[in-house]
Structures are given as C-alpha cells and as structure tokens.
Amino acid sequence: MALAFLNQSRSFDAARNAVRFVGHDGMFQVLFFIEVGALAKSDAALQRTEPSETRWLSSFDALRNSIQDVAHKAYSYRRRAFYTLTAADFR
DSSP, X not given: OOEEOOOOOEEEETTTTEEEXXXXXXXXXXXXXEEHHHHHHHOHHHHTSOXXXXXXXXXXXXXXXXXXXXXXXXXXHOOOSEEEEOGGGOO
C-alpha cells in the first residue's frame, strides 16, 4: 500500500515544538512531526510575526500539500513508525 493522509487533523506538540500529523499505510498509522523551524523557513509571514500555536497550525494548513510531499519522500526511503521533518528536508 502507499502512504495516504486520510485524516486532515493536526495538532501542536509543545514538548517537541512541532506540528503533529498522521499518515496511513494500509492499516498502519505513521506519525509525522514537522519542526516549527521548518514551517518558519517555508512561511515568510511567520518570520515577521510573533509565533503562536494558532499561527503554526495555520502555516501548516497553508503548506499542507508540500509538507505531505516531503513526508511521502521521507517514507519512501525507509518505512518507520514516526518521522520528524526538519528545515533540511525542505530544500
């Protein structure tokens, strides 16, 4: 099976300073975290404002397609139970 993002939910994980979202490969759930630094790098508006949980989640929503593309790429290299996407993943 291929990785799919069936559930559009996401949440802010303060302990990891990242946004958490979920993918599915058949019956297996795959957790993804995208560090706020990666969101800030990809969203110029975040670089000019005071970051907050609401802004991180809004940024994630605006960049969802490109984030999921990077998540697909990471998953295709090696299948694991969770991934942390960093600014280096978005070149």
